[in-house]
Amino acid sequence: DAKTTQPPSMDCAEGRAANLPCNHSTISGNEYVYWYRQIHSQGPQYIIHGLKNNETNEMASLIITEDRKSSTLILPHATLRDTAVYYCIGGNQFYFGTGTSLTVIP
């Protein structure tokens, strides 16, 4: 099964852009990249997905490299409420690793 690699933790200053990287080098050509986040122990929340092109919605932007081996989730203006664990899924859409714990600092 395709797995992803994410840094275990990151900090970001409030109001700045948060850029969360993900490596999914074993993703197949027709498999999507998904991002979710989990605040405290609440249910994970879907953020965005993409296949080949960059995507943007009201929550975030997703940048996928041309070779599709990695992607970056961008929160353009991080707020304290964005403090959460962010999961990148590339390949097996039902495999959630341990994600990146993002802390937004005032």
Added chain:
Amino acid sequence: EAQVTQNPRYLITVTGKKLTVTCSQNMNHEYMSWYRQDPGLGLRQIYYSMNVEVTDKGDVPEGYKVSRKEKRNFPLILESPSPNQTSLYFCAVIPVFSGVGGDRGPNEQFFGPGTRLTVL
């Protein structure tokens, strides 16, 4: 957007006492799934169901049962709970399911609020 409810939200029980955690959705979505979450292990899929009377094992099915008698409900059953089933459980639905491989389109999952289970 899909709404997913779980009950109970918190449960403390003892080894061997059968319990059921319910999951209900407010739409007629076909795909439903159960996960457990443990520290350092992320979320792991227990069972999933692609439609009524169609269920299949996920990555960690041992010690669990499920049923799908109607579309909106997908209960998780622990016939004889043990302490190693102490965990945080999540139910999830996929509104427009495009196949397990996802190769016909994206499968965004919507999760319930979670059930924290402690087995003594």
